[in-house]
Amino acid sequence: MRVMAQMAMVMNLDKCIGCHTCSVTCKQAWTNRTGTEYVWFNNVETRPGQGYPRTYEDQDKWQGGWTLTKRGRLQLKAGGRLKNLFTIFASPKQPSLDEYYEPWTYDYENLTDAPLQEHTPVARPKSLISGEDMQVRWSANWDDDLGGSPELTKADPVLAKVSDKVRLEFEQTFMFYLPRICEHCLNPSCAASCPSGAIYKRSEDGIVLVDQDQCRGWRKCVTGCPYKKVYFNHKTGKAEKCTFCFPRIEVGLPTVCSETCVGRLRYIGLVLYDADRVLEAASVTDERELLASQRRVFLDPNDPEVQREAERAGIARDWVEAAQRSPIWALINTYEVALPLHPEYRTLPMVWYIPPLSPVVDVVGETGEDSEDSGNLFAAIDALRIPVEYLAELFTAGDVEPVNAVLKRLAAMRSYMRDLNMGRPGNPAIPEAVGMDEATMYEMYRLLALAKYDERYVIPAAHAEQAHGLEELATECSLDYDGGPGMGGSGPFGEGSGNGYNDPIAVENFHMLQQRQTTDTVADPATRKARVNLLSWDGKGAPAGLFPPKAQDAGLQEPDPTPSEALVQPRPAGGSAAGPAGAGTDPADVSDGGGPVDGGTR
């Protein structure tokens, strides 16, 4: 047994109202840049629908994920290693921009700058790829709310599998929303496809990341990922993907998409799994066995033996405790209401879904029957073959039984809770009918309906004591600066150059560093243009420009400089020795203020 921890997510589809807040906030946080205009790490699809990129679920066409060879071995569907290398010069199965969409902006300037004319000026759509005028014909979400159906919906690969029973007439149709992020799979085929080995799974929390320094832009991961959640940044020529907001997760915050989710339908937590059983679980012959086999990979965090093995594997005690409290573990294992998206891709995805009961409830309600009655709902789940089979194609490789079981549990919970809410005693027969007891059913209701922030997101912080060097914390040796005596590491081309020195994570730092590297003058308050950014001031010393220049002689008016000021910005002791422009404007003060040479004159 090799215990590993995995950060995972469950989304409760019944609660998704398709508002796209998760997509928008994710885009603002991560892909609001040139080169990633068309990229949505998080997107919300209307099902039935083609998805984004179009028809990505048709693996006969896109060749994503894994498949079993005739000898029962797991192999990338796109081909073995050799084939992968030989098709490196032009990736044969990569979605084009047509399949995603051509990103555009509008020529807003024309609205204000257009000359006087008979007609009102318009803002034409301009392609962000070619710069030309374009016709907007498709987007990441063109078929939102079944827009364009039934013409567009016909191309849904999942619908095609159940097509003989499908009715797309509007009176009889159904729809629900499917928010998608990277699945952070236990057996990631994107990582397996990467020729450079740049995509890796973090051994601490299982988050799958792309090493931007190691990626060479071979684009094989785009083919490899069956969910098409690895994207090619056409500006930098590197692959990018959902990072599970790892800088937030590391400090115990939920991802941006979860934090901003209006319906509060996302749950984040840890699961423990046995890494030795991953390959075996992914290689099960029968596709419909994959759900069960993936469930068997997970380990019970309450099992003392698992805890022992987890300790041996270096998983901290508070992480095991977090795994015990994990809503993911509860939804997948205790209540068994969460299902993986497309287990048949054999990647063992780690973002699971609670299938929506709403289509069923709606139909029962429209017939005039009591849509909260468990008998009615159970019968309806059996009768409404189409939605259930469609859900089964999404979540269980076509096996209707597990979906039925989940929907019945959800329906039973509705009926059982209605009795309680109406002030009647709970009917124990209802939980029993779905194999639960009353207490468990009530807990499930609590988790699904009431759970507060800290119950929905049980995220143990990364062990930051191992990461004392995070530059934001400023816990490094105070002598360890450019030119200082602390052997500080600066590259030969000045601050921030060279390998491994302070890779800036915060954009704030990045811009500050860039400005400091490329500016050719020192911040000089005398010019009235420069200023000190107080956001990036660490409170130590007084950088030049912090205060307005004093009249002529700083030393005389300020006879007793504070010790910290003297430490960082030593000045000649006799105030009269200050340079003609005043002490604060001497370039040396900033570039190597506090260096040994200056210190000697103190």
Added chain:
Amino acid sequence: MTTTTDTVLWVVVPYVCLAFFVLGHVWRYRYDKFGWTTRSSQLYESRLLRWASPMFHFGILAVFLGHVMGLGIPKSWTEAVGMSAELYHFLAVSIGAVAGVCTVLGLALLIYRRRTVGPVFRATTRMDKVMYLMLAVVIFLGMWNTIAGSILNLGGHYDYRDGVSVWFRGIFRFDLHPELMADAPIGFQLHGMSAMLLFAVWPFTRLVHVFSAPVGYMWRPYVVYRSRSDRLGSRQGRPGWDRVERQEPTRRR
């Protein structure tokens, strides 16, 4: 007799270019790993690329192997294994011609695509244009040498294995023969000179992706695991500052 010009052209320039090539790559790898990429334009256009790119790349790989053969292996070695000059010539010209045609056709298509497909052209940097020009000149001159020299025998017979190849190998053995290049036909001189200049700018172009050919993929485990604690925080560990770790006591038997 070698003149100063010959020495500069065929001794100084090669070493300068070689220095640019080697040090440039070291510098680029250390300071611009993020920029080290193929910068694929497949997302913009793939219909032409699907044919042109493999044609060019497989062609140029064959051409490279041909150069290893022609420049790297002394004539005496092939003669020692009993390969006649005629056989060698036949092999070199036939395989070389096929590879060369593939390369030239592929490159022509790629350049056509780059110029005519709007988004691809927009994504072309100035350095790309310089690189394409130099690459095209080198390949064109090389092709010309093969056609005019070896096939049509224009301007008399010239065996580069007694001239250019000896000069080339000498550079790496510090056995310098600028006079051999000075006596070579103008086509070979131009090809050699333009190739050296291409090597000098090589590290500063997208051509660096040649050195990231992912050969290790064949043997690597499919899924790569990495620990975030490999790097303490965002800074790499420094020698002499290893973490304290409890050593397992060696058990006595």
